[in-house]
Amino acid sequence: MIQLKDVSYVRLGSSNLEEAESFATCCLGLQIAERGKNALYLRSDERAHTLCYSQGDPRDQTVGFEVEDEVSLTDAAATLESLGHAVHAGTAEEAEQRKVKAFIGFRDPSGNHIELVVRPERSGRRYFASRDAGITGFSHIGLNSTNPLRDEKFWTQVCSARVSDRIGDIPLMRMSAIHHTIALVRAPQSGIQHINHQVETNDDVLRSY
16 A cells, blocks of 8 residues: 655646746735746645645646655555556756655646655745735645546555545545545546635634735
């Protein structure tokens, strides 16, 4: 079984990086960590980044999950390939773009692009929001699922996620003591359905609204 530690980052294609930056900072209150070549890295907690916008097709969407070490990564690649999932071993340049030591990429049964990463960078600087949004960290993601029952089996039997709760046929799955890290939402195609940044109180939600 592939042991997942936590959700690490989301990478989103953007046709307009200036608009993406305005939304991420003015609306969400995220902190700009770095501007790379055709890319914008944003922080929401102690990590070097949790969200990256890159110039390109908005349909290009990736979720990264952390695993323990490179042995775990090699074992995960072998497991996925044995189940018929094509695996891409990230190059050194690609790993540098993701701020990780190493990673592999594959697609889940619904076609969502997933990356497993080793040692995502932490920042030595305290997270400082671009506005007082109350964000305490990157919490969970919602993935589109063309077949939630099938995909639940993948995330719980191939990977180490466990179902905490359900909203109708939407399984909410955890990787740690946090209630859930992944939600599977029925949809006709793959994609990221939502990204959750946790805030401290209800007042923070209403203030942002």
